[in-house]
Amino acid sequence: MNWLMVVAGGMIGAPLRYLTDRAVQSRHDSVFxxxxxxxxxxxxxxxxxxxxxxxxxxxxxxxxxxxxxxxLTTYSTFSYETLRLAETGAGLYAVANVVGSVAAGLGAAFxxxxxxQAVWP
Numbered sequence: 001m002n003w004l005m006v007v008a009g010g011m012i013g014a015p016l017r018y019l020t021d022r023a024v025q026s027r028h029d030s031v032f033x034x035x036x037x038x039x040x041x042x043x044x045x046x047x048x049x050x051x052x053x054x055x056x057x058x059x060x061x062x063x064x065x066x067x068x069x070x071x072l073t074t075y076s077t078f079s080y081e082t083l084r085l086a087e088t089g090a091g092l093y094a095v096a097n098v099v100g101s102v103a104a105g106l107g108a109a110f111x112x113x114x115x116x117q118a119v120w121p
Contacts, residue, residue, distance in 0.1 A: 005059050009067015017072045032093050033081040043073030044105040048112020053120035
């Protein structure tokens with residue numbers, strides 16, 4: 001039964017990642033990968049909330065944490081886009097992507113844990 005929760009979350013997370021990435025990226029006239037940046041930060045926040053919440057049902061953790069966040073966030077695309085930025089001469093954007101993604105992702109995770117602890121102690 002656990003794997004069904006992961007599959008169900010993944011079925012929502014994967015298309016949500018694609019649609020969010022396209023929607024965000026279409027609003028920016030920049031080579032910076034804003035879409036991937038946004039989905040990764042949002043995923044870090046959601047996983048932080050789940051981590052901080054002591055009273056979350058285990059099935060909900062599997063659905064949202066492993067399934068949805070696992071499919072929503074993407075380390076491989078982040079790495080690929082950073083590499084492409086560097087290869088095309090946009091080295092400053094590549095560095096900004098790495099530093100910004102790590103800082104924003106960690107900040108979102110810490111904020112999510114704090115929220116999870118405050119709302120679901």
